[in-house]
Amino acid sequence: xxxxxxxxxxxxxxxxxxxxxxxxxxxxxxxxxxxxxxxxxxxxxxxxxxxxxxxxxxxxxxxxxxxxxxxxxxxxxxxxxxxxxxxxxxxxxxxxxxxxxxxxxxxxxxxxxxxxxxxxxxxxxxxxxxxxxxxxxxxxxxxxxxxxxxxxxxxxxxxxxxxxxxxxxxxxxxxxxxxxxxxxxxxxxxxxxxxxxxxxxxxxxxxxxxxxxxxxxxxxxxxxxxxxxxxxxxxxxxxxxxxxxxxxxxxxxxxxxxxxxxxxxxxxxxxxxxxxxxxxxxxxxxxxxxxxxxxxxxxxxxxxxxxxxxxxxxxxxxxxxxxxxxxxxxxxxxxxxxxxxxxxxxxxxxxxxxxxxxxxxxxxxxxxxxxxxxxxxxxxxxxxxxxxxxxxxxxxxxxxxxxxxxxxxxxxxxxxxxxxxxxxxxxxxxxxxxxxxxxxxxxxxxxxxxxxxxxxxxxxxxxxxxxxxxxxxxxxxxxxxxxx
Numbered sequence: 009x010x011x012x013x014x015x016x017x018x019x020x021x022x023x024x025x026x027x028x029x030x031x032x033x034x035x036x037x038x039x040x041x042x043x044x045x046x047x048x049x050x051x052x053x054x055x056x057x058x059x060x061x062x063x064x065x066x067x068x069x070x071x072x073x074x075x076x077x078x079x080x081x082x083x084x085x086x087x088x089x090x091x092x093x094x095x096x097x098x099x100x101x102x103x104x105x106x107x108x109x110x111x112x113x114x115x116x117x118x119x120x121x122x123x124x125x126x127x128x129x130x131x132x133x134x135x136x137x138x139x140x141x142x143x144x145x146x147x148x149x150x151x152x153x154x155x156x157x158x159x160x161x162x163x164x165x166x167x168x169x170x171x172x173x174x175x176x177x178x179x180x181x182x183x184x185x186x187x188x189x190x191x192x193x194x195x196x197x198x199x200x201x202x203x204x205x206x207x208x209x210x211x212x213x214x215x216x217x218x219x220x221x222x223x224x225x226x227x228x229x230x231x232x233x234x235x236x237x238x239x240x241x242x243x244x245x246x247x248x249x250x251x252x253x254x255x256x257x258x259x260x261x262x263x264x265x266x267x268x269x270x271x272x273x274x275x276x277x278x279x280x281x282x283x284x285x286x287x288x289x290x291x292x293x294x295x296x297x298x299x300x301x302x303x304x305x306x307x308x309x310x311x312x313x314x315x316x317x318x319x320x321x322x323x324x325x326x327x328x329x330x331x332x333x334x335x336x337x338x339x340x341x342x343x344x345x346x347x348x349x350x351x352x353x354x355x356x357x358x359x360x361x362x363x364x365x366x367x368x369x370x371x372x373x374x375x376x377x378x379x380x381x382x383x384x385x386x387x388x389x390x391x392x393x394x395x396x397x398x399x400x401x402x403x404x405x406x407x408x409x410x411x412x413x414x415x416x417x418x419x420x421x422x423x424x425x426x427x428x429x430x431x432x433x434x435x436x437x438x439x440x441x442x443x444x445x446x447x448x449x450x451x452x453x454x455x456x457x458x459x460x461x462x463x464x465x466x467x468x469x470x471x472x473x474x475x476x477x478x479x480x481x482x483x484x485x486x487x488x489x490x491x492x
Contacts (some may be wrong), residue, residue: 016071016098017080019134024081024095027127031091039102040126041345041354041372042133043118044140047365050148050334051306054467055457057151057450058119059182060143061109061430062440067135068100068431100128101434105427107375109441110147110185110450112457114472117375117389119339121427126346133341142175143182145337146329149305150186151454153324155462156306158313161321163205164191165301166329179329185446188324200443207235207271214240220250227258234259235269235299243272243280244287252291269297271323277302278315285318303327306464345372354394358485364410370485371478375426378406378418379456386456387418389426392475398423406473409482 030036049056073095081087081095102124113119120136122129154162164183170176180196190205191197197204208226216222219241227234236254238247251270259268270288272280277300288296300312301323312319326332346355356370372394378387388406392398400423408414430438441449460468474482 014070014072014074015067015135016073017077018138019131023131023133024085024087026130027095028085028087028091030127030130031094032088036094036125036127037349038126039123039347039350039352040129040343041347042122042129042341043344043368043373044120044122044136044339044341045116045118046113046141046144046337046339047115048338049115050145050331050337051152051464052467053148053152053464054461054470055112055114056144056337057147057186057453058107058111058113058140058144059109059147059185060139060141061106061120063139063143063178064104064106064120064136065430065436065438065440067139068104068132069436071098071100071132073098094127098128098131099434100132100431101125102128103432104430106430107426108428108446108449110446110453111426112386112453113144114389114470116369117391117472118344118369118373118427121373123372137339137341141337141339143178144339145331145335146179146182147186147450148337149328149331150183150188150324151450152306152464153304153309153322153328154187155454156309156313156464157322160319161190162188163321163323164188164193164328165323165325167191167193167196169326170329175329181443183328184443185450187447187450188328189447192323202443205233208237210237210240210273213237219246220253223250223254224258227254231259231262232264233267234264235271237273238270238284239272239274239280243275244283248284248287252288252293255293255296256291265293266295268293268295269299269320271299271301273301277319278312278317281312281318282316297321299323301325305333307333310464342368344368344370356481356485358482358489360486360489367482367486369474369478369482371481373478376423377426378404379422379424381420381422384456385458386470387421388416388471388473390423390473390475391478393478393481396475396477398475406471407479408471409474409479412479 078092078096104122106120164180167176170179177196180191180193181200184202190203192206196202213219213222223236236251238251255268259265281298284298297320299321300319304322304324305327343357354372358370359368361367374392374394376390378390380387404418406416461470
């Protein structure tokens with residue numbers, strides 16, 4: 009939610025249809041537990057990055073329905089007046105737990121858990137999912153690109169290619185969390201305190217009588233960070249020679265050669281950057297960097313590296329902000345438990361399907377990450393029922409929930425709870441870290457994973473295991489459902 013808009017009505021209509029039904033059935037005090045999770049990693053990767061929590065928090069804190077909203081429902085539905093009055097006084101009163109933003113996450117585990125009166129829990133579903141899905145998609149894609157760049161600077165250039173203003177603005181934030189330290193998006197820089205940057209377009213060069221004059225004028229205005237776009241006319245015979253002339257006349261005498269760069273935005277980037285590096289080095293400009301842009305992503309970066317391209321940094325636009333190679337993050341929101349009221353026992357619920365991956369894991373749960381004490385590396389995630397106690401001073405046997413004979417005995421390990429409380433009884437209890445802290449946390453999360461999990465081609469399967477009690481509960485509920 010932004011300061012200018014009330015997005016409380018940004019919801020699938022059936023959330024309100026069900027809400028009205030719950031209200032009329034006398035179920036408004038029924039407590040529901042929902043899990044938000046996802047089923048597969050984007051681009052067949054080994055993990056994903058969670059982003060969008062701040063968006064969710066902002067929405068929950070500001071959700072309200074205006075008189076105009078109520079009138080819309082009155083005109084466009086047969087909702088009861090009692091339910092409309094309920095919406096008029098709506099306030100979230102439940103509990104939310106979630107992974108910290110920037111966490112590495114894996115399919116099938118509850119990333120966000122909501123426990124609230126069932127109408128409240130239902131109404132927030134759409135916004136919660138769209139925030140988690142889009143932001144996690146961009147953060148995950150960015151992290152893949154950054155890892156492919158292997159220490160070379162990655163700049164987010166996607167503002168004009170995003171699917172709308174919100175995607176552009178919030179995508180830049182998610183990209184920063186995923187590892188891109190610079191954005192071209194000015195409003196995102198202002199809103200989220202992200203470093204911004206930008207140099208020139210071809211129009212700058214075309215607006216002058218000559219390429220040399222365009223470069224000279226730019227260098228005179230920005231000597232401390234002079235990046236010249238060299239492919240407007242002819243990269244090797246015109247652009248680079250004119251850039252060299254300007255660097256030597258203006259930049260080198262002022263001592264800023266180490267901050268200078270050329271950018272190539274078209275053509276055979278592998279060939280052109282190798283030739284450009286030879287020319288620059290021959291002219292004594294080994295400090296001048298080479299920036300590449302033009303529809304890049306982790307796959308094209310890997311290809312360029314294998315061809316010996318001489319690139320110091322990348323400007324990534326459309327394929328980052330839209331996650332073009334796999335543009336849908338399939339997060340879902342499923343009911344996993346019910347309580348008749350806050351003081352009643354928790355009744356686990358399950359959804360059974362012919363598609364095995366669509367069978368939900370029932371119950372009110374905890375998620376732990378298991379770390380090897382010697383290596384500090386994450387070994388597996390472990391899901392338990394919420395009231396289970398796990399003693400990490402004792403050996404722990406974990407097993408694949410689909411192939412139960414695959415077991416591993418953990419002895420020298422540490423358990424870390426992955427979910428932290430965000431809202432309790434409708435009150436925010438989570439103190440949000442700065443975006444720099446989220447970025448650093450994300451780096452530490454990725455560092456804790458084995459390289460085999462991080463590879464792009466057929467990554468190692470990171471296990472998300474169920475406790476014995478949770479596994480037994482799931483199997484019993486499946487059998488009970490099938491017997492009906």
